[in-house]
Amino acid sequence: MKKNKKESIIKSARRLFIQKGYQSTSMRNIAKDADVNLALVNYYFNSKESLFDLIYNEIIEKLLSDIQISISEDNTTIENISYLIDIYTELPIKNPELTSFIFFEIYKNPSKLTSKIIKIEHFQKAINIFIQTARRDMNKGLIRQIDDPGILLFNVLSISIVPFLGKPIIKNTFNIDDKTFIAFMRKRKEEIINIFNIYLNPPK
Amino acid sequence: MKKNKKESIIKSARRLFIQKGYQSTSMRNIAKDADVNLALVNYYFNSKESLFDLIYNEIIEKLLSDIQISISEDNTTIENISYLIDIYTELPIKNPELTSFIFFEIYKNPSKLTSKIIKIEHFQKAINIFIQTARRDMNKGLIRQIDDPGILLFNVLSISIVPFLGKPIIKNTFNIDDKTFIAFMRKRKEEIINIFNIYLNPPK
DNA sequence: TTATAAATTAAACAAACGATTAAAACACTT
DNA sequence: AAGTGTTTTAATCGTTTGTTTAATTTATAA
Numbered sequence A, B: 001m002k003k004n005k006k007e008s009i010i011k012s013a014r015r016l017f018i019q020k021g022y023q024s025t026s027m028r029n030i031a032k033d034a035d036v037n038l039a040l041v042n043y044y045f046n047s048k049e050s051l052f053d054l055i056y057n058e059i060i061e062k063l064l065s066d067i068q069i070s071i072s073e074d075n076t077t078i079e080n081i082s083y084l085i086d087i088y089t090e091l092p093i094k095n096p097e098l099t100s101f102i103f104f105e106i107y108k109n110p111s112k113l114t115s116k117i118i119k120i121e122h123f124q125k126a127i128n129i130f131i132q133t134a135r136r137d138m139n140k141g142l143i144r145q146i147d148d149p150g151i152l153l154f155n156v157l158s159i160s161i162v163p164f165l166g167k168p169i170i171k172n173t174f175n176i177d178d179k180t181f182i183a184f185m186r187k188r189k190e191e192i193i194n195i196f197n198i199y200l201n202p203p204k
Numbered sequence C: 001t002t003a004t005a006a007a008t009t010a011a012a013c014a015a016a017c018g019a020t021t022a023a024a025a026c027a028c029t030t
Numbered sequence D: 001a002a003g004t005g006t007t008t009t010a011a012t013c014g015t016t017t018g019t020t021t022a023a024t025t026t027a028t029a030a
Helices: A005-024 A025-033 A038-044 A048-070 A077-094 A098-108 A108-113 A117-139 A151-165 A167-174 A178-200 B007-020 B027-033 B038-044 B048-070 B077-094 B099-110 B109-113 B117-139 B149-165 B167-174 B180-198
Strands: none
Touching: A005 A025, A005 A038, A005 A048, A005 A098, A005 A117, A005 B099, A025 A038, A025 B027, A025 B109, A038 B027, A048 A077, A048 A098, A048 A117, A077 A098, A077 A117, A077 A151, A098 A108, A098 A151, A098 B167, A108 A117, A108 B077, A108 B167, A117 A151, A151 A178, A151 B149, A151 B180, A167 A178, A167 B109, A178 B149, A178 B180, B007 B027, B007 B099, B027 B038, B048 B099, B048 B117, B048 B180, B077 B099, B077 B149, B077 B180, B099 B109, B099 B117, B099 B149, B117 B149, B149 B167, B149 B180, B167 B180
């Protein structure tokens, strides 16, 4: 439990920022949680905002790199979709509170994301690969002709990431525990893949 | 601009709470926006929290009643799905900031939703109608055999509501304006209906 | 008009906030 | 052991927060 104090500040800050958001997390919260003097937080990280930015960027990069490694032109479109759904089903199972953090913090300050545009170029690149692969598979007759593969990708991401945004709603509404919820999500994962499989199957 | 002061406080509070969330909205913000003395806010509504609850409940009720009126056993499953997608595509177009407000405030305090369980009974009722209608249409051979119609409903809701949670992300990533965004959403609406149409079409 | 209640205000409360200061404790080299 | 730079601390700064007080204005009724 000794450990480097700087590290434990980051650890506490990450946990609290993700759990309660920027506004609801105070520097005193962080200091107390890390078992460290308040002034030390400002000593290492000059301000609350810069500490937050550190954690924010860290998370965005992780998320974008995940989407990148799952999409490849060596895959079929169906495979790309399956991997995407899999990753974005499993990732929030491991980090249950991450998605709503992302959404809300971006929502409140979209420009912060724009400043990370360099990393987003990789994201855009992955999108292009997905679209090109889909066009290729359309020409091959492997999948149905669709207007805009970008919308398809968007729909895949939408449907896979939403449960974890709405987790508290779902858990409360249907009155289920964490284990049941995760089982529900895994079952749903197969179902979603099935939906896109059937949808993309070219009509005879 | 005269109007009842109590009403204009509610109006300002609603706008600010939705826009900035609970924590980032101060009583002084609200008072100034409503052009009213600070103490008057506490005079009419005893505390910040109870003022927030008022608005919160109002919004939840609106949202749940919308889902209720779109689902009916007189519809086919395809119709139920189409109406749902339509409503939840159009609703956030009119109230762009509503969805992320809902998600985040529920996320931070799920128990607040539980206390509205009476209203949620109506929601549950609508869910049951959807499921029964789906089972009926399965027996009729109108739609494909599916394991769990609840998951289907859940997927429909997921895919239709997500764009507005991610609106700032999308707008920034793809660098588009509001009009283009709305057009994109409307186009996508047809696409989504199409996906479920094809998916549910019973295999010969 | 006068009495009574409701609406509205200025002022202040204690508590919490992010940030800074200046001093103390520590680690390290010479 | 003395000196030096880094790490850590207690204390405090000026603001902002939600809420309350007590006084004042306005509306209502007798």
